[in-house]
Amino acid sequence: MTSEFHYVTGETLRQWDNDHVWHPFAPMSAFRQEAPPIIVSGQGFDLLDVDGRRYLDGISSLWCNVHGHAVSEIDRAVRDQLSEIAHTTLLGLCSEPSIKLARALVKRAPAGLNRVFYSDSGATSVEVALKMAYQYHRQKSGGPDQRDIFLTVGNAYHGDTLGTVSVGGIDLFHRSYRHLLFQTVSVPSPVALRVPQGHSRESWLQFCFDETARLIRDYSDRAAGFVIEPIVQGAAGILIHPPGFLKHVRQLTREYQIPLIADEVAVGFGRTGKLFACEHESAEPDFLCLAKGISGGYLPLAATLTTDEIYNAFLGDPAECRTFFHGHTYTGNPLGCAAGLASLELFERNNLLENIAACGDVLEAELATLNDHDHVAEIRRKGMMVGIELVRDRETLTPFDASLRIGHQVTLAARRRGVIIRPLGDVVVLMPAPAMPTDLVSTLCSVVRESILEVTSRQ
Numbered sequence: 001m002t003s004e005f006h007y008v009t010g011e012t013l014r015q016w017d018n019d020h021v022w023h024p025f026a027p028m029s030a031f032r033q034e035a036p037p038i039i040v041s042g043q044g045f046d047l048l049d050v051d052g053r054r055y056l057d058g059i060s061s062l063w064c065n066v067h068g069h070a071v072s073e074i075d076r077a078v079r080d081q082l083s084e085i086a087h088t089t090l091l092g093l094c095s096e097p098s099i100k101l102a103r104a105l106v107k108r109a110p111a112g113l114n115r116v117f118y119s120d121s122g123a124t125s126v127e128v129a130l131k132m133a134y135q136y137h138r139q140k141s142g143g144p145d146q147r148d149i150f151l152t153v154g155n156a157y158h159g160d161t162l163g164t165v166s167v168g169g170i171d172l173f174h175r176s177y178r179h180l181l182f183q184t185v186s187v188p189s190p191v192a193l194r195v196p197q198g199h200s201r202e203s204w205l206q207f208c209f210d211e212t213a214r215l216i217r218d219y220s221d222r223a224a225g226f227v228i229e230p231i232v233q234g235a236a237g238i239l240i241h242p243p244g245f246l247k248h249v250r251q252l253t254r255e256y257q258i259p260l261i262a263d264e265v266a267v268g269f270g271r272t273g274k275l276f277a278c279e280h281e282s283a284e285p286d287f288l289c290l291a292k293g294i295s296g297g298y299l300p301l302a303a304t305l306t307t308d309e310i311y312n313a314f315l316g317d318p319a320e321c322r323t324f325f326h327g328h329t330y331t332g333n334p335l336g337c338a339a340g341l342a343s344l345e346l347f348e349r350n351n352l353l354e355n356i357a358a359c360g361d362v363l364e365a366e367l368a369t370l371n372d373h374d375h376v377a378e379i380r381r382k383g384m385m386v387g388i389e390l391v392r393d394r395e396t397l398t399p400f401d402a403s404l405r406i407g408h409q410v411t412l413a414a415r416r417r418g419v420i421i422r423p424l425g426d427v428v429v430l431m432p433a434p435a436m437p438t439d440l441v442s443t444l445c446s447v448v449r450e451s452i453l454e455v456t457s458r459q
């Protein structure tokens with residue numbers, strides 16, 4: 001049986017991939033024709049494919065890699081843990097790496113977040129927060145209530161499970177499932193590239209702030225929680241909120257006693273220039289959802305941090321059934337936690353926040369030459385997160401015909417030049433690992449610039 005897998009050529013792997021593997025978020029007929037690289041190894045910030053080609057990883061392996069690939073310190077931590085035990089459950093048992101990582105996370109997270117609930121993906125970390133918040137109101141001391149809706153931000157993305165799709169707002173991803181979803185109320189996303197008729201950019205942003213206040217007030221006795229991607233809405237196209245919006249939401253949700261759920265799955269672990277994005281506005285959420293970078297991008301791991309106040313509502317005699325009835329088989333996996341601990345240590349040892357600031361300057365300078373380009377609507381950047389929005393007409397902001405798949409064409413052009421990126425529609429995304437050296441960030445920028453020029457000049 002095993003012999004079939006001994007000396008497998010790249011060609012055979014390609015055939016088997018086409019025969020058996022269904023890729024996420026992929027139009028499979030087009031995907032198969034394009035024959036994406038089959039990655040076999042990683043070295044630093046490069047990925048190597050089965051044919052020996054080398055690519056710069058321009059999106060941190062989908063926004064999660066932090067220190068590069070095959071990092072000796074993290075490799076060693078995982079190997080050391082592997083020689084002890086690969087997996088043991090947190091259902092009914094405890095494990096050393098999960099205890100240590102919980103303590104390390106609590107120490108670094110915004111104040112008040114003392115309790116750590118593990119799971120294994122970004123979607124589950126948000127799902128856990130939603131269920132905890134919902135149950136909390138039914139069990140809280142001094143006046144339980146039956147709150148039944150979540151407040152969300154327009155164009156939000158929180159994952160692909162049905163709970164997280166319910167609180168999401170990206171029409172293309174979510175519309176097919178709308179009959180399966182629970183009720184939410186969304187405040188408008190405070191971004192002003194395109195504003196409704198009759199508004200200036202300023203008046204539109206003011207409207208978004210006011211509308212947020214109005215909806216929080218109007219739904220204050222029904223809202224089980226307010227879910228937000230702090231500072232940057234990633235999947236919506238790297239949309240950056242204006243200063244003060246997060247603080248505004250935090251003040252209002254505090255005033256009306258609505259738990260604030262901060263989804264830092266994308267923005268956590270240095271992406272925006274601080275360890276956690278909430279720090280930009282000194283916001284202390286009631287829930288902090290972490291995944292992607294938590295294990296340095298090594299292994300599937302996630303955590304939902306919350307306060308003692310929330311946690312205490314779940315205490316009591318077991319017979320009262322105040323328990324949080326939720327758990328995943330691989331919750332708090334020891335290998336993932338060991339990688340997470342090693343990753344946090346490297347953050348400090350390598351002064352990663354300083355590197356992020358230096359890389360930010362490079363991104364800013366290198367991409368500035370695209371500012372006046374006829375097909376660039378806007379370049380948005382916060383820390384190591386960049387979105388370059390391409391349009392047919394810069395003046396009217398008319399998009400390219402979707403069937404052209406312009407963002408995807410740029411990805412293919414970059415791949416021919418040895419760089420891996422992945423767009424969000426016609427937004428070209430750069431998401432270098434927080435530890436990427438400035439000279440590689442520079443290379444990434446020039447390849448992306450050339451690729452955009454090549455593709456748009458054909459239009």
Ligand SMILES: *Cc1c(COP(=O)(O)O)cnc(C)c1O
Nearest residue numbers: 121122123157158159234265266
């Ligand atoms: C990626 C992402 C998620 C989902 O994480 P998965 O690990 O893919 O489930 C949730 N929220 C945000 C903000 C994300 O960027």
